Amino acid sequence: MSVLVVIECANGEVKKSSLEAASYGSKVASTLGTTATAVAIGDVQANALTSLGEQGITKVLLDNDSRLTNFVGAAYVKVIAAAAQQENSSVIIASNSNIGAAIGSRLAVQLGASLATNVVAYPEISGSSFKVRRGVFSGKAFSDVELTSDKKIILVKKNAVDIETSAGATANVENFSASLTDADFAAAPKETIKQSGDILLTEADLVVSGGRGLKGPENWHLIEDLAKALGAATACSKPVADVGWRPHHEHVGQTGITVSPNLYIAVGISGAIQHLAGVNSSKVIVVINKDPEAPFFKAADYGIVGDATEVVPKLIEAAKALDK
Amino acid sequence: MKFLVCISNVPDTTTKISFTPDGKDFNTAGVQFVINPYDEYALTRAIELKEALGGTVTVLNVGEADAEPNIRKALAIGADDAIRVNIKPTDAFLVSTQIAHYAKEGGYDLILMGRESIDYNGFQVHGMVGELLGIPTIAPAMKLDINGTTATVEREIEGGKEIIEAALPLVVSAQQPMTEPRIPNMRGIMTARTKPLQVVEAVGQDSKTQVQGYQLPPAKSGVKMIDAENAGDLIKLLRNEAKVL
Numbered sequence: 056m057s058v059l060v061v062i063e064c065a066n067g068e069v070k071k072s073s074l075e076a077a078s079y080g081s082k083v084a085s086t087l088g089t090t091a092t093a094v095a096i097g098d099v100q101a102n103a104l105t106s107l108g109e110q111g112i113t114k115v116l117l118d119n120d121s122r123l124t125n126f127v128g129a130a131y132v133k134v135i136a137a138a139a140q141q142e143n144s145s146v147i148i149a150s151n152s153n154i155g156a157a158i159g160s161r162l163a164v165q166l167g168a169s170l171a172t173n174v175v176a177y178p179e180i181s182g183s184s185f186k187v188r189r190g191v192f193s194g195k196a197f198s199d200v201e202l203t204s205d206k207k208i209i210l211v212k213k214n215a216v217d218i219e220t221s222a223g224a225t226a227n228v229e230n231f232s233a234s235l236t237d238a239d240f241a242a243a244p245k246e247t248i249k250q251s252g253d254i255l256l257t258e259a260d261l262v263v264s265g266g267r268g269l270k271g272p273e274n275w276h277l278i279e280d281l282a283k284a285l286g287a288a289t290a291c292s293k294p295v296a297d298v299g300w301r302p303h304h305e306h307v308g309q310t311g312i313t314v315s316p317n318l319y320i321a322v323g324i325s326g327a328i329q330h331l332a333g334v335n336s337s338k339v340i341v342v343i344n345k346d347p348e349a350p351f352f353k354a355a356d357y358g359i360v361g362d363a364t365e366v367v368p369k370l371i372e373a374a375k376a377l378d379k
Numbered sequence: 380m381k382f383l384v385c386i387s388n389v390p391d392t393t394t395k396i397s398f399t400p401d402g403k404d405f406n407t408a409g410v411q412f413v414i415n416p417y418d419e420y421a422l423t424r425a426i427e428l429k430e431a432l433g434g435t436v437t438v439l440n441v442g443e444a445d446a447e448p449n450i451r452k453a454l455a456i457g458a459d460d461a462i463r464v465n466i467k468p469t470d471a472f473l474v475s476t477q478i479a480h481y482a483k484e485g486g487y488d489l490i491l492m493g494r495e496s497i498d499y500n501g502f503q504v505h506g507m508v509g510e511l512l513g514i515p516t517i518a519p520a521m522k523l524d525i526n527g528t529t530a531t532v533e534r535e536i537e538g539g540k541e542i543i544e545a546a547l548p549l550v551v552s553a554q555q556p557m558t559e560p561r562i563p564n565m566r567g568i569m570t571a572r573t574k575p576l577q578v579v580e581a582v583g584q585d586s587k588t589q590v591q592g593y594q595l596p597p598a599k600s601g602v603k604m605i606d607a608e609n610a611g612d613l614i615k616l617l618r619n620e621a622k623v624l
Contacts, residue, residue, distance in 0.1 A: 065537075065538075125541065126536065126541075128506075128515065128516060128517075129515060152537060153518070153519065153535065153536060153537060154536075154537075156502040156503070156506065156518070157506055157516070157518055159503070159506070160471075160475075160502070160503040160504070160505070160506025160507045160510065160516075161506050161507070161509070161510040161516070163472065163503070163507065163587070164472075164475075164506075164507050164510035164511055165510065167587075168587065169587040169588050170471070170472075170503055170587065170588070171588065172500070172501055172502050172503060173500055173501075173502075186591060188594075190500065191498065191499050191500055191593070192390075192396045192497070192498055192499075192500070193497050193498075193500060194596075195395075195396040195595075195596075196396050196398070196593055196594065196595050196596070197593065197594045197595075197596065198499075198590050198591075198592070198593050198594075199590070199591040199592050199593075199594070200588050200589065200590055200591065201588065201589040201590075201591055202587070202588055203586075203587060203588060203589055204587045241515055241545060241546065242515035242517060242543055242545040242549075243543070244534070244541035244542060244543050245541075245542050245543060245544050246541065246542040247536070247539065247540075247541045247542075248539050248540050248541070248542075249536075249538055249539035250538055250539055255537050255538045257537050258537065260623075261623070261624075285624065296555075303521070303555040303556040304521075304535060306555065309392050309416075309497055310392065310416045310417065310497065310555065311555065313500075317623045318617065318621075318623040318624070327393075328392070328393050328394075328395065329392045329393065332392075332497075335596065336596070338623065339617070339621045339623050341613065341617070342602070352602050353599070353602070354599055355599070355602040356599065356602060356603065356621065357602065357603050357604075357605060357613055357616060357617070357621070358602045358603070358604050358605070359604070359605050359606075359607050359610055359613060360604070360607060361607030361610065362607075365607065366607050366610045369610035369611045370610055370611065370613060370614060372611060373610070373611030373612075373613070373614035373615070374614050374624075376611075376614075377614060377618065377624065
């Protein structure tokens with residue numbers, strides 16, 4: 056019995072959300088009286104993985120088959136299932152990302168495991184009972200779920216747990232290989248198109264988001280300038296994406312992306328219930344709106360009543376003055 | 380070309396969520412139910428592809444009789460027939476096994492659904508269905524085209540997108556901006572009444588999770604207002620008080 060953590064990498068580095076998953080996995084392992092192993096796939100330097108020891112990981116299995124550089128569901132699942140079998144893992148932890156979700160549901164069927172996605176807290180384990188809390192109703196509520204199978208798969212929501220670090224500890228990195236065949240790459244991507252230079256919205260700790268209160272796309276630079284000054288990602292409300300000011304992948308809300316950053320700054324967004332659903336697990340919410348009756352103020356921690364074109368330049372100036 | 384579109388019956392997006400006093404169930408009193416918005420993208424795209432390529436669109440819902448108005452709505456939008464698997468959808472694995480069973484029976488070329496439902500947000504069913512059927516799943520898809528027996532799909536990845544070509548059969552889960560959902564017209568509503576809606580029994584009841592109860596998030600303690608003239612003070616508060624900068 057052991058705990059297996061699935062590590063996602065980007066640009067050769069371990070993603071922050073995977074460090075959270077590693078912390079989570081180590082804590083579950085120690086509760087269960089066992090160790091946590093990680094499995095990493097694709098293009099990552101071994102030395103980026105040894106430092107997972109700081110999150111309590113003892114061993115990392117690395118499969119750096121060149122065909123795995125881009126995510127291919129069936130192939131990734133095969134590698135992780137092989138690792139889980141080798142390590143006799145009863146609990147598998149991954150991030151609640153697109154990749155995590157794609158892996159989780161396939162593995163759950165293969166292993167006959169219980170799967171909990173969008174998990175927001177450490178599990179309650181007592182005897183054979185294993186219970187987790189997950190976000191439901193697009194962030195409007197939580198549900199406590201008993202995982203009834205012997206094997207469990209947990210996808211941890213970003214920012215739900217702190218990254219615990221024990222400085223200097225190292226993990227052993229071992230090469231690992233599953234017997235992949237051409238059939239495992241039947242749905243491999245032909246082409247990958249990445250936006251360059253942007254901070255990933257789903258990974259961001261700080262998000263600046265704009266709505267119709269910006270009046271027009273010509274004022275969008277206010278959102279970008281504030282985000283740049285703070286080191287934040289940019290997002291938008293649904294109406295802004297619908298009219299084409301911004302691409303749909305920046306649309307945050309019930310039918311768009313759900314985010315849970317440490318800070319969410321909403322500029323010119325009134326706070327319809329559908330928008331709140333996508334952001335209300337953010338730790339701190341700032342609302343800037345010229346309408347003092349905007350419903351978003353009820354969900355905010357800090358608020359400013361004012362016109363975006365007057366308020367945001369003052370924020371940009373103050374943000375630039377911060378010593379980083 | 381045979382399309383299967385799986386739809387969920389979910390609370391309208393404007394619903395204020397509440398639970399029964401014992402916290403064990405969602406409180407449905409006064410709640411309007413709609414077709415899951417992500418599933419509407421899948422449904423509309425399937426109908427568009429059927430119109431272009433020929434074939435049939437079957438709608439499948441795993442749920443109880445209260446879902447039928449929304450199944451009829453899917454027929455009014457342009458689906459040809461519908462199946463309702465008569466069981467309360469309590470768990471993603473339970474739902475997936477029902478879909479996989481009837482999908483196999485119908486021999487569909489393409490199985491479409493939304494990336495997740497806006498109530499339980501599992502993001503699980505499409506992957507489980509693909510695995511149960513032993514065919515690839517591409518999720519979440521922003522664009523879907525069919526050429527012969529090959530699908531070309533634009534899949535969202537964090538920070539970009541991928542173009543994937545894969546042979547049918549396939550499971551694809553939809554999200555924006557795949558297409559614009561359609562509103563049923565009067566003719567559609569009239570013809571939907573006579574389209575077949577078959578109610579079938581569930582095959583087994585195997586679930587892997589059990590909901591113990593629900594919680595609402597703690598209420599916010601109140602908003603601290605900052606004067607617009609001194610907006611820069613906000614940045615200092617975010618650093619020194621909230622400690623998020």
